[in-house]
Amino acid sequence: HADARMAHEAALGLPLNRNSLPALLQALMLPARRRREVEDVLLHRLADLHASCVRDAIGWLLLAARPLSTCRLLAVLACLPQVPLFQCLVEERHLPDWSPGRDEDTQRAQRWQELVTAARRTLSDEPRPELVRYLLTRSAEDETFARRHARLLRAVVQRADVRPDSDLIPHFARLAHRISEDSVARLAQLLVELRQRLQGQPRDQVGSLLEEWKNRSADLRMRIYQMENELSP
Numbered sequence: 001h002a003d004a005r006m007a008h009e010a011a012l013g014l015p016l017n018r019n020s021l022p023a024l025l026q027a028l029m030l031p032a033r034r035r036r037e038v039e040d041v042l043l044h045r046l047a048d049l050h051a052s053c054v055r056d057a058i059g060w061l062l063l064a065a066r067p068l069s070t071c072r073l074l075a076v077l078a079c080l081p082q083v084p085l086f087q088c089l090v091e092e093r094h095l096p097d098w099s100p101g102r103d104e105d106t107q108r109a110q111r112w113q114e115l116v117t118a119a120r121r122t123l124s125d126e127p128r129p130e131l132v133r134y135l136l137t138r139s140a141e142d143e144t145f146a147r148r149h150a151r152l153l154r155a156v157v158q159r160a161d162v163r164p165d166s167d168l169i170p171h172f173a174r175l176a177h178r179i180s181e182d183s184v185a186r187l188a189q190l191l192v193e194l195r196q197r198l199q200g201q202p203r204d205q206v207g208s209l210l211e212e213w214k215n216r217s218a219d220l221r222m223r224i225y226q227m228e229n230e231l232s233p
Helices: 002-012 021-029 036-046 051-063 069-078 080-090 106-125 129-141 144-150 150-160 168-176 181-193 200-214 218-231
Strands: none
Touching: 021 036, 021 080, 036 069, 036 168, 051 069, 051 080, 051 106, 069 106, 069 150, 080 106, 080 129, 080 200, 106 144, 106 150, 129 144, 129 150, 129 181, 144 181, 150 168, 150 181, 168 200, 181 200, 181 218, 200 218
C-alpha cells in the first residue's frame, strides 16, 4: 500500500496459517517496492509459523515461478522452525508431494538443490538449541545418520550456545547414559573439538564430562586420549 501506516498495519494484522502463507511468502520473495519496516514485520510473523506448516512453505518456494533472490531466501529460511526445515530439506523425511530423486523436471530439481544449499547454510550459521539437540540425539542413536550429516553436525556444535546455563553439555551427558561406547566415542570427538574454542566454566564442564567417560572402559579412555592428542598444539 502507498500509505506506510496502512502497509504496516496490514503486515501486523496478517493471520498466520496455511491459507495466508502463500501471500506472506510472495510478499517477501518476489521483487517489490516495499518498505524495510514492513518486511521486518513479515519476517517476524514468519518466525511464529507452526512447525507443521514448514512443509507448505517449502512447497511454495519449490514451485515459485520466478527466480529466488538468495538474500531473501536465506532471510526467509532463517525464520522457519529449524528441526522441520532440516527434516524436509536435508534429511528428506517430510518432502512436498514430489521426490527430487525421481523428477524429470530439471528446473524444479535445480530449485530443490538451491533450497537445500540455502537451508544447510542457514542451519549451520545460526543453529538453535532444538536443532542441536535433535542432531546430537539422532547421531548418537544412528551411525548412518551420524556419517551422513557429520559435517553439518560439527558446524552446528561449534556454533551452539555453550554458556554455563545452556543445556548443551547436560544433553551430551544425558545421551551417554543410554548409548553404546562407539556412540559415546562419536560424541566425545565433538566435545574434544568443541573444547578447543571454550574458556572458563564451559571448558571445565566439557573436561569433566570427558574424564567421566574415560572411566567407562580402558578402550574408551584410550580413544578419547587419542582424540585429545590429535588436536594438541
